[in-house]
Amino acid sequence: MPSERCPPSVRNRVRHGPERALGRKNYLFAGSDAGGERAAAIYSLVGTAKLNGLDPQAYLRHVLERIADHPINRVAELLPWNVALAARAQQIAA
Numbered sequence: 001m002p003s004e005r006c007p008p009s010v011r012n013r014v015r016h017g018p019e020r021a022l023g024r025k026n027y028l029f030a031g032s033d034a035g036g037e038r039a040a041a042i043y044s045l046v047g048t049a050k051l052n053g054l055d056p057q058a059y060l061r062h063v064l065e066r067i068a069d070h071p072i073n074r075v076a077e078l079l080p081w082n083v084a085l086a087a088r089a090q091q092i093a094a
Contacts, residue, residue, distance in 0.1 A: 045060070045063075045080065046060070048079075048081070054080055062078075063078050
């Protein structure tokens, strides 16, 4: 089940299933079990970014630019729903 911290619209989309399957047989060619798990994590981040109305490429760029200097105890700030909320807050303030 999705976290209760997710916006309700995201929880509803997760409960009712994805629009289409991601990965499928691609995991057979990941090179190793760990590679498949990493690919699944990236697919998950990309899908969650889309569900939150973010451009996946822009979201990943945002995270990769910040993650090296970001404190580990505040990594939740980089999750797609938190990035989307911060972006909306900036739009409202502008």
